[in-house]
Amino acid sequence: MSDYAVVNPATGETLATYPTITDDALESAIATADAAYRAWRDAPVAERAAKIRRVAELHRERRDELAAIIVREMGKPLAAAEGEVDFAADITEYYADNAEKITGDQPLDILGEGTAVIRRSPLGVLLGIMPWNFPYYQVARFAAPNIVVGNTILLKHAPQCPESAQAIEDIYREAGLEGAYVNIFATNDQAAAVIADKRVQGVSVTGSERAGSAVAALAGQHLKKVALELGGSDPFIVLSTEDLDGTVAAAVEARMDNNGQSCNAPKRFIVVDELYDAFLEKFTAAMQEQKMGDPFAEDTLLGPLSSLAAAERLQSQVDNAVAQGATLVTGGTREGAFYAPTVLTGVTAEMDVYREELFGPAGVVYKVSGEDEAVQIANDTSYGLGSYVYTTDPEQAARVADKIDAGMVYVNVVLADSPELPFGGVKRSGTSREMGLLAADEFVNKKLIRIGA
Numbered sequence: 001m002s003d004y005a006v007v008n009p010a011t012g013e014t015l016a017t018y019p020t021i022t023d024d025a026l027e028s029a030i031a032t033a034d035a036a037y038r039a040w041r042d043a044p045v046a047e048r049a050a051k052i053r054r055v056a057e058l059h060r061e062r063r064d065e066l067a068a069i070i071v072r073e074m075g076k077p078l079a080a081a082e083g084e085v086d087f088a089a090d091i092t093e094y095y096a097d098n099a100e101k102i103t104g105d106q107p108l109d110i111l112g113e114g115t116a117v118i119r120r121s122p123l124g125v126l127l128g129i130m131p132w133n134f135p136y137y138q139v140a141r142f143a144a145p146n147i148v149v150g151n152t153i154l155l156k157h158a159p160q161c162p163e164s165a166q167a168i169e170d171i172y173r174e175a176g177l178e179g180a181y182v183n184i185f186a187t188n189d190q191a192a193a194v195i196a197d198k199r200v201q202g203v204s205v206t207g208s209e210r211a212g213s214a215v216a217a218l219a220g221q222h223l224k225k226v227a228l229e230l231g232g233s234d235p236f237i238v239l240s241t242e243d244l245d246g247t248v249a250a251a252v253e254a255r256m257d258n259n260g261q262s263c264n265a266p267k268r269f270i271v272v273d274e275l276y277d278a279f280l281e282k283f284t285a286a287m288q289e290q291k292m293g294d295p296f297a298e299d300t301l302l303g304p305l306s307s308l309a310a311a312e313r314l315q316s317q318v319d320n321a322v323a324q325g326a327t328l329v330t331g332g333t334r335e336g337a338f339y340a341p342t343v344l345t346g347v348t349a350e351m352d353v354y355r356e357e358l359f360g361p362a363g364v365v366y367k368v369s370g371e372d373e374a375v376q377i378a379n380d381t382s383y384g385l386g387s388y389v390y391t392t393d394p395e396q397a398a399r400v401a402d403k404i405d406a407g408m409v410y411v412n413v414v415l416a417d418s419p420e421l422p423f424g425g426v427k428r429s430g431t432s433r434e435m436g437l438l439a440a441d442e443f444v445n446k447k448l449i450r451i452g453a
Contacts, residue, residue, distance in 0.1 A: 036179030113453035122150030232385030236266035
């Protein structure tokens, strides 16, 4: 039986299964990507940009079809699914627009006579291991910049996203990129063999801390470049506000994004004591108002979690937190893969949930005495992906942003990701940057060319 299957989390129904790739077919896929690289690396930059631009156009042309696929695969509400397709198209188009910039020579000021430049050249075949929570967006931010710079891609998507994985490959093929983008329905053991293959020059993984650690160890064993985008337990710090209702609305919107299954969503809400009671009351009420239901329905704000297993895992975390002394303010109930919006308080450093990532519609609210304690709790985690600071004091905003151990700090704004902004973390949240111009530097040879007078 194949591990690749579309199981509608809203109903539990298995809608389709896809066969795992055979070892012979996998060898052919690697050979195809390697052969394509030999030609693609020498293709004019304008040609690479034009084909990537066509990928973006096809995303837009097939918006309805692509959105419906991921609603079925992982329960994302339809409006959010449509938004993800749009964002994937925007990201892809960004790299077409900036192809000359990301592949151009970088002149250096030198001490001696003559000239020196950094010339960016591709490395070869790359393996991408992608997650289920953003089936199109995650692929776009890995594949588009790397194909523009001249690399080719083998893409192993999450086993619960085979229909979207196939749809993406179809788009790249129709855009004239057959061989430059190859989908593989591979097992973990087969992925390990791909990483070990001499024709493969690097691997990018977006997923759990456990998956990232395993892939990084294997890549290191074979001296392959690895890029990691892993989990997060982002803090949302509230120090002052002139619009508490607006701040709460932003907190809830960001926490509930993608049914609460976003690695850079705020999961820990750290509020100064003078605002704590009012924030908690309003936050709880707003969480309770999130309408759960059929993800295809227009008025649904919260669909199911991506799978029954995901919902059961979140339930176990919340139940354990309560057993260890946390207060369940609201939620904590499950019906199939649907999990009610949940708020916890009274969490202390001795509890497991203090250091866990809650991947679903659940958040922990902390009361702090002021800025220093807020920063201390914000940084008291093994993760360091994103963070959010709400304050009316610009100097405080700058000061706190400097002190937070995270790859990204958003001040007085949420859900502000954009194609030109780099995305990534520190500590156990990852080692690389995606999106923006920095993404195109992850898998290139920054070759020095020094010419004498």
